[in-house]
Structures are given as structure tokens and as C-alpha cells.
Amino acid sequence: MATKPGQYGILVAVDGSPESDAAVRWAAREAVLRETPVTLMHVIAPAVVSWPVAAVEGSITEWREDNARHVIEQAHKTLLANIGDAESPAVRTEVKHAGIVPELLAAADEAQMVAVGSRGIGAVGRAILGSVSSGLIHHAPCPVAVVHANEGQAPDYGSPVLLGIDGSPASESATALAFDEASRRGAGLVALHAWSDVAVFPVLGMDWHQYEDEGGEVLGERLAGWQEQYPDVNVQRRVVCDLPARWLIEESRRAQLVIVGNRGRGGFAGMLLGSVSSAVARSADAPVIVVRP
Structure with a gap:
């Protein structure tokens, strides 16, 4: 049939x-x-x-x-x-x-x-x-x-939806779903962007504020249209300097749901699941939705 x-x-x-x-x-x-x-x-x-x-x-x-x-x-x-x-x-x-x-x-x-x-x-x-x-x-x-087995109970709807965003096509699809999920739940949205894919340490003469500003611009560009479409969703922007998975897993302790794309920066068609989304799906303290581009 x-x-x-x-x-x-x-x-x-x-x-x-x-x-x-x-x-x-x-x-x-x-x-x-x-x-x-x-x-x-x-x-x-x-x-x-x-x-x-x-x-x-x-x-x-x-x-x-x-x-x-x-x-x-x-x-x-x-x-x-x-x-x-x-x-x-x-x-x-x-x-x-x-x-x-x-x-x-x-x-x-x-x-x-x-x-x-x-x-x-x-x-x-x-x-x-x-x-x-x-x-x-x-x-x-x-x-x-x-x-995970310890999840799936009635969530705290006062907790936010957590979105990992990096400006890739995968995170664009994840962003669309995250706003929809937050709106349906009457929840806030935490949009987290990590502007470094490797653990970093201060280097003499390096202008870290410049990179933070660039990360903030990525977030602003990617979120602007969605915020207009979902005016009921209160968005908190976070720009961090560290491994993305580490921050997403840490933030998941205070979230009711985590949403990530399944290919990030540097990915290409047919590539296996990105290391960030794989790590988050494995270790987050909240249900995780992985979204394709």
C-alpha cells in the first residue's frame, strides 16, 4: 500500500x-x-x-x-x-x-x-x-x-531549550526546530555558539575580543529572522571559547531539551556524524534531538 x-x-x-x-x-x-x-x-x-x-x-x-x-x-x-x-x-x-x-x-x-x-x-x-x-x-x-534511561520523565517546563549553533546548514535546520520546540513548550531558548573548535589558552598579543565579536555576529545573523517569526520565544545568546561539546553538555544540566545539527563546520555531504553532536547525544543530561541539514 x-x-x-x-x-x-x-x-x-x-x-x-x-x-x-x-x-x-x-x-x-x-x-x-x-x-x-x-x-x-x-x-x-x-x-x-x-x-x-x-x-x-x-x-x-x-x-x-x-x-x-x-x-x-x-x-x-x-x-x-x-x-x-x-x-x-x-x-x-x-x-x-x-x-x-x-x-x-x-x-x-x-x-x-x-x-x-x-x-x-x-x-x-x-x-x-x-x-x-x-x-x-x-x-x-x-x-x-x-x-537516556534516567530521562523521559515530565520535564521542568521552566527550563530552556538549548541550541548548539555554528552557522552551518545543519545548525540552520536545528535552529528552525529549536524555535518551534521552545514555542510549543512556552520555554526560553539558549543559543550557544563556540567560536573555537579546539581547547585554547591565552596567547600573547591575540585579540580574543575580536573573536568573541565575530561569534556574536554569527549568532545575531542566524537568529534574527527566527526571532521575528517566534516573538514569543525569549532568546539568551551565549558565545564561548572552548570545545563546543563540553559547553553543550555542561549547559544541558539546566535544559529540558538539547538540539544540535549532525554536521558542523568543515563537514561535507555524506560525512559521518560530527564529533560534537555525537558527544552531546552520548553524554547530555537531557533528551537530545539531532537534526540533519
Whole structure:
């Protein structure tokens, strides 16, 4: 059957992990804000079974199907429990049989946004992103929200939305989404620009104020039109001199949401996820939305 653009609304990858539950909770409130449907999708990857296959294949298949139904049912209950008093969005559930990342990427073509846990079952620690979340933020055609297990609870709507901006096409797309998210939440927006991509130390005779001024000009140029379009959003500009990821991670402690582009200065078409957005998605203390140019 032919699909319509955006028919999945917010697509949530679910697998029963604590991170997956957090992504469902976050998506529930995002769907209410956007008045858009939610799709809960669980993908059953092809089983790798050692010899003798015939003795175990049937039982494994049956267990995986039962587990998929349980995961979807629990995700649906979690979603409805986090809608609150708002009108419930339309909810659809799907179980797919294929490679997990390829199947989710195909569905992302028909989604407004994808929400995924930072890691799934079997991952260890928070030092790296899970293979599914990493694959999605590298290649999904729509924004991807990465949520950690300790996140996804009702946010403090008095906290701002944090935007990392560097003047690239990726950050332009991120800026558009950040203003929209802040407006929907009735929140302020902190726009952070780091004018150095490397850690720096004072050098005799170097005019640091000149670089700060240039950074301020970048922010002013990039934000002007959006501030006119969203007069309800109070914007706080921050120009810093240090590694961008370090400041974004630090500022995320006081934010309800972080939004970054997935290719920054020096990037080129087809380049893998920038180191800044990768580090922020991995370590921020708030849900992170990574946006393609």
C-alpha cells in the first residue's frame, strides 16, 4: 500500500529496555505538543541459530513473537500513562521482521521524528551510543531524539531549550526546530555558539575580543529572522571559547531539551556524524534531538 509522508508521526523504536521506556515517555508528551500520531515499532531481527536448527528454530520463533507482543503492549501502556489529561493522539503499533536499523530507517522516511533509547538491551555503560541509536542519528532523514534511561520523565517546563549553533546548514535546520520546540513548550531558548573548535589558552598579543565579536555576529545573523517569526520565544545568546561539546553538555544540566545539527563546520555531504553532536547525544543530561541539514 502506498504511504503518505509523515504517516508514522513520531516513530518510537521499542525493545523493552529502560531506555526504550524513556523514549516512549518522551514521545508521548511530544505527540501531545505537536498534535501528531505515534507509532510504536518493534523489529525482530533475523535469528542466528547454531546446529541443530530443527530442534530449536520453532521454539525460538514462537518466543520472539510472544516477546514482541509483550514489548508492544507494555510500550502502549507506558505511552497512555504519560499522556496525562490531554487528548490521546492516534497510536499505531507495528512489528517488523528484518534488520533493525534498515527497517527503522525505511520507516523514518514516513515519520516527522524518530525517538529512540540511547542504548538497548545488552549494551554496557553509557560510554558509547547503542548501535541502533547511532545508526539512526547517522542516517535517518528526519530529526532523531535520543533519550537516556534516567530521562523521559515530565520535564521542568521552566527550563530552556538549548541550541548548539555554528552557522552551518545543519545548525540552520536545528535552529528552525529549536524555535518551534521552545514555542510549543512556552520555554526560553539558549543559543550557544563556540567560536573555537579546539581547547585554547591565552596567547600573547591575540585579540580574543575580536573573536568573541565575530561569534556574536554569527549568532545575531542566524537568529534574527527566527526571532521575528517566534516573538514569543525569549532568546539568551551565549558565545564561548572552548570545545563546543563540553559547553553543550555542561549547559544541558539546566535544559529540558538539547538540539544540535549532525554536521558542523568543515563537514561535507555524506560525512559521518560530527564529533560534537555525537558527544552531546552520548553524554547530555537531557533528551537530545539531532537534526540533519
